[in-house]
Amino acid sequence: MSTQKIVVIGNGMVGQRFLEQLTIRMNSDQVEITVFCEEPRAAYDRVQLTSFFAGKSAIDLSVVPERFFEEKAITLRLNDPVIAIDRAKKTVSSARYREVPYDKLVLATGSYPFVPPIPGHDRRGCYVYRSIEDLEVIRAAAKKSRIGTVVGGGLLGLEAAKALQDLGLDTHVVEFAPRLMAVQLDEAGGRLLQRKIEALGVTVHTAKSTKEIVNGETHAHCMVFADGSALETDLIVYSAGIRPHDALARAAKLAVGERGGISIDGYCRTSDPDIYAIGECALWNGRIFGLVAPGYQMAEIAARHVAGDESIRFDGADMSTKLKLMGVDVASLGDAMGKTAGALDYIYTDPVQGIYKKLVVSADGKQLLGAILVGDAGEYGGLLQMTLNAIPLSEHPEDLILPAREGGAKGLGVDMLPAGALICSCNSVTKGAICDAVVAGCTTVGALKSTTKAGSSCGGCSPMVKQILDAELRKQGVEVKNHLCEHFPYSRQELFHLVRVGSIKAFDDLITKHGQGRGCDICKPAVASILASCWNEFVLKPKHAPLQDTNDRFLANMQKDGSYSIVPRVPGGEITPEKLIVLGAVAKKYRLYTKITGGQRIDLFGARVEQLPLIWRELVDAGFESGHAYGKALRTVKSCVGSTWCRYGVQDSVGMAIALENRYRGLRSPHKLKMGVSGCTRECAEAQAKDVGIIATEKGWNLYVCGNGGIKPRHADLLATGIDDATLQKYIDRFLMFYIRTGDRLQRTSTWLENLEGGIDYVKQVVCEDSLGIGAELEADMQKLVDTYECEWKNAINDPESLKRFRHFVNSDAPDSNVVFVAERGQIRPARDDEKETKTIETALV
Amino acid sequence: MTARPNIDMSLKQWTAVCALDDIVPDSGVCALIDGCQVAVFRVAGDQIYALANRDPFSNANVMSRGIIGDLKGELVVASPVYKQHFSLTTGQCLEDPAVMIDTFAVRIDQGTVMVQA
Numbered sequence A: 001m002s003t004q005k006i007v008v009i010g011n012g013m014v015g016q017r018f019l020e021q022l023t024i025r026m027n028s029d030q031v032e033i034t035v036f037c038e039e040p041r042a043a044y045d046r047v048q049l050t051s052f053f054a055g056k057s058a059i060d061l062s063v064v065p066e067r068f069f070e071e072k073a074i075t076l077r078l079n080d081p082v083i084a085i086d087r088a089k090k091t092v093s094s095a096r097y098r099e100v101p102y103d104k105l106v107l108a109t110g111s112y113p114f115v116p117p118i119p120g121h122d123r124r125g126c127y128v129y130r131s132i133e134d135l136e137v138i139r140a141a142a143k144k145s146r147i148g149t150v151v152g153g154g155l156l157g158l159e160a161a162k163a164l165q166d167l168g169l170d171t172h173v174v175e176f177a178p179r180l181m182a183v184q185l186d187e188a189g190g191r192l193l194q195r196k197i198e199a200l201g202v203t204v205h206t207a208k209s210t211k212e213i214v215n216g217e218t219h220a221h222c223m224v225f226a227d228g229s230a231l232e233t234d235l236i237v238y239s240a241g242i243r244p245h246d247a248l249a250r251a252a253k254l255a256v257g258e259r260g261g262i263s264i265d266g267y268c269r270t271s272d273p274d275i276y277a278i279g280e281c282a283l284w285n286g287r288i289f290g291l292v293a294p295g296y297q298m299a300e301i302a303a304r305h306v307a308g309d310e311s312i313r314f315d316g317a318d319m320s321t322k323l324k325l326m327g328v329d330v331a332s333l334g335d336a337m338g339k340t341a342g343a344l345d346y347i348y349t350d351p352v353q354g355i356y357k358k359l360v361v362s363a364d365g366k367q368l369l370g371a372i373l374v375g376d377a378g379e380y381g382g383l384l385q386m387t388l389n390a391i392p393l394s395e396h397p398e399d400l401i402l403p404a405r406e407g408g409a410k411g412l413g414v415d416m417l418p419a420g421a422l423i424c425s426c427n428s429v430t431k432g433a434i435c436d437a438v439v440a441g442c443t444t445v446g447a448l449k450s451t452t453k454a455g456s457s458c459g460g461c462s463p464m465v466k467q468i469l470d471a472e473l474r475k476q477g478v479e480v481k482n483h484l485c486e487h488f489p490y491s492r493q494e495l496f497h498l499v500r501v502g503s504i505k506a507f508d509d510l511i512t513k514h515g516q517g518r519g520c521d522i523c524k525p526a527v528a529s530i531l532a533s534c535w536n537e538f539v540l541k542p543k544h545a546p547l548q549d550t551n552d553r554f555l556a557n558m559q560k561d562g563s564y565s566i567v568p569r570v571p572g573g574e575i576t577p578e579k580l581i582v583l584g585a586v587a588k589k590y591r592l593y594t595k596i597t598g599g600q601r602i603d604l605f606g607a608r609v610e611q612l613p614l615i616w617r618e619l620v621d622a623g624f625e626s627g628h629a630y631g632k633a634l635r636t637v638k639s640c641v642g643s644t645w646c647r648y649g650v651q652d653s654v655g656m657a658i659a660l661e662n663r664y665r666g667l668r669s670p671h672k673l674k675m676g677v678s679g680c681t682r683e684c685a686e687a688q689a690k691d692v693g694i695i696a697t698e699k700g701w702n703l704y705v706c707g708n709g710g711i712k713p714r715h716a717d718l719l720a721t722g723i724d725d726a727t728l729q730k731y732i733d734r735f736l737m738f739y740i741r742t743g744d745r746l747q748r749t750s751t752w753l754e755n756l757e758g759g760i761d762y763v764k765q766v767v768c769e770d771s772l773g774i775g776a777e778l779e780a781d782m783q784k785l786v787d788t789y790e791c792e793w794k795n796a797i798n799d800p801e802s803l804k805r806f807r808h809f810v811n812s813d814a815p816d817s818n819v820v821f822v823a824e825r826g827q828i829r830p831a832r833d834d835e836k837e838t839k840t841i842e843t844a845l846v
Numbered sequence B: 001m002t003a004r005p006n007i008d009m010s011l012k013q014w015t016a017v018c019a020l021d022d023i024v025p026d027s028g029v030c031a032l033i034d035g036c037q038v039a040v041f042r043v044a045g046d047q048i049y050a051l052a053n054r055d056p057f058s059n060a061n062v063m064s065r066g067i068i069g070d071l072k073g074e075l076v077v078a079s080p081v082y083k084q085h086f087s088l089t090t091g092q093c094l095e096d097p098a099v100m101i102d103t104f105a106v107r108i109d110q111g112t113v114m115v116q117a
């Protein structure tokens, strides 16, 4: 067979996908491919375009595999638009080449932003939002502007608004329709979204039609609206919809739709059987698909067809969307507007939390037709699967959107999904394909991602991919030999999940439901820690107290002779003279040994169990809190003196350390957590040896994670650079919660990272890019813990039940005669056995 | 009786040490009986056991503060210092066959815990 000449016009996301799909089916002996691309660079991730402002480079955004064009022997002509198609001669001509012949031609020309033709629309300082070049000019213009206005309050408009806000502009959104995201949201949903977005500082003007744009008085432009009002602004970004790039097709007399778009059939062929059209330029059944997933489907179908495979046809695509707009979850799926005859709505609103959820169900109440979620889109994946796979609704459809209630069944297990269920819509990966890949040997999400592509685009499907993976592995009886102990056939991570999802609040319930026997000194403290990380109840409640490890049980560290040490919290190592005096006075009164610890605080040793509450009463009264030196919990946030005093400091490291210590104090985790904050790169706080280390720079904070001193020292890895206070807190929240959820028992963050598939890059994706879509959930979980923090010692001294236990004998007030001290260097120390025998003893009785 | 001539059972008295409710289920307390420290454990289901309170590995009087549970069906307490396990019924150390600690007879008498020591 002679080689076929293939010409592709456009190297956007869909055109690129076509090339990949074609070259896996045909090799370079069979096809000779030429690609024309109007843009100066090969395909990049337009979906993530906005992250260009967040520091992503054009290279980061590229979707072209390394050396792709060389290896596949494809000719790529960048910066060279095709200007005409000659169907009779079967050639195309571009700005630089004449008459390039084709056997098959593929139009993947995408679309362009629609700019309303109002007078003044083309003034200087008016932009569109589509390519990297557009963003570059907007960024430059923003530097000279104060107010920025986006025309269009749809999906892309709001994304552009977020970008303008991030560029520091006072941002306005002007929408023609009476509400935001009019295509996807109903009235109530749109209103809530508007409220939330306005709360973030963006001014929204709905039901405004712009009449003209003229010179402004105080700013460059003045937008005059039909209702007589006006808005002054320095720059304008149009995001009022897209129009298919079909001019070439029109000129070549291919069939196009009335309102644009190149008509295609089920194989993506245009009215000329040798010419295909795919992606946003194509019109199927009167519809244009402005999302990348349907484009990818078309790319595959066209590639198959060129290669002679007619097995699949395009028959529409789901236009459901889930996204985070300015930190607000918004999702719309299926028949969200309830257009189906007889459709019924279930509506749940929580005005305080700012949540709106609507389910659209069939007239007989048996089928879910669509849904709208604003403020919390956690149920999106499950609901989408129910609509797409027509899974029958239970008796209480409302449970799907109501906050979990006692006994209420929520969501749906992945086991219920049929094999054909589309899990990753970006890459058309079904549940069956994922299961097959697991059978073929993929045992991690990372492996599934590279084998099936599931989860490799928007990442929205990742949680579900993981669930399927786990379910399949379990079915295969894959022994993940990571069981906690003989009482629980689960790893710590799995137990964490069971506790959280099953709302289990007591060890007894957990072992009855998921374990066997009575438990032991391995599983009890581990479960106590999980319960604390999930629900944050007082650890000495009668149901929790017997689970606690030695030290947690008495909220103090047991020493070799059975006495205890006391470590009050000294956030950031900063302490007033008054408080130092209190520590000295208390130590003196109870004759305690005092030492400065390696964690920038003071340890008081030699307290007998019955003295602990007395001593803590005095400390609490003086404003001290538990330092959790006894817990697998946050220990200290070490700081250096920072910019306040130090001549080199560039940020207030002490202030930040105190803020962090106060935020994460009491946080229970798989192992202890330590942090450090240094005021400049000289790193006096040794932050890089901590689980979380922060180093100040001129531009903000550099965040390091997973450092360790101790047994096996490890330098921390850099997670993010130059971030502001809010981002720092967000990333630490996510990082810690992610570790708490997935760490093994007594696994410090350093070993956790070293055992984590994908390593620091994976952590970056999850924490900084929110690749699993659980960022908000992790933050919310952390916030809950922060909000429910209570000082354990304050609780203990005010709780008569707990106090009863701080005695050595149940039937006598006598102290333990075996706790004896001798003097050394002016303080006490435990007597050695030989000293006890010869009775050269000085007791420490008060 | 004649088999263990060194132990004169008749000298051992039953002593009331506390109410059963003074012991949180699945945990222990320490009782002082005639100068002797006895760790008394309450296992869920209201069984009680008593062992010497001294941990033979650290010589600290802290056995009553250990976590209780079961290992392969054997009821045990883990020493809070270095975490060796001791059988609640026999006092045998599971990690070291040469080490055994004293056990004491216990009973519940109308809600009161009685120890024979």
Ligand code: SRM
Binding pocket: A557, A558, A559, A565, A566, A567, A595, A596, A597, A598, A599, A600, A601, A602, A603, A629, A635, A636, A672, A674, A689, A690, A707, A708, A709, A710, A711, A712, A748
């Ligand atoms: C008091 C202190 C030593 C001192 O006098 O300076 C100390 C004392 C203990 N350390 Fe430590 N460590 C202390 C700072 C450190 C540091 C330095 C630091 O935090 O900057 C390290 C190395 C840094 C690190 O953790 O990455 C350190 C690494 C360890 C390790 C090894 C951890 C590891 O991951 O390899 C253990 C053992 C463990 O946790 O399993 C440990 C365990 C202990 C225990 C809890 C051992 C025990 O179970 O009895 C000690 C009891 C303290 C007590 O009774 O109060 N301690 N320990 C320090 C308390 C700091 C504080 O204010 O909270």
Ligand SMILES: Cc1cc2nc3c(=O)[nH]c(=O)nc-3n(C[C@H](O)[C@H](O)[C@H](O)COP(=O)(O)OP(=O)(O)OC[C@H]3O[C@@H](n4cnc5c(N)ncnc54)[C@H](O)[C@@H]3O)c2cc1C
Binding pocket: A009, A010, A011, A012, A013, A014, A015, A016, A036, A037, A038, A039, A046, A047, A048, A049, A050, A080, A081, A082, A083, A108, A109, A110, A111, A129, A130, A131, A156, A159, A245, A248, A278, A279, A280, A281, A289, A290, A291, A292, A293, A295, A323
């Ligand atoms: C800011 C933004 C956010 C988005 N977010 C999402 C999202 O969250 N989810 C989602 O599914 N979709 C999203 N989209 C839409 C998604 O990016 C598009 O659906 C997708 O890029 C379409 O791919 P395409 O290849 O069909 O078109 P394009 O990516 O537009 O590529 C077409 C290419 O062809 C070139 N071209 C045109 N004419 C010629 C010619 N005559 N000669 C040579 N080259 C030519 C163009 O320059 C362009 O490079 C977003 C789009 C934007 C702009």
Ligand code: SF4
Binding pocket: A640, A641, A642, A643, A646, A647, A648, A649, A650, A653, A678, A679, A680, A681, A682, A683, A684, A685
């Ligand atoms: S780390 Fe920098 S700012 Fe902090 S004390 Fe050292 S030199 Fe000063």
Ligand code: FES
Binding pocket: A423, A424, A425, A426, A427, A454, A455, A456, A457, A458, A459, A460, A461, A462
């Ligand atoms: S659905 Fe977008 S990556 Fe899977």
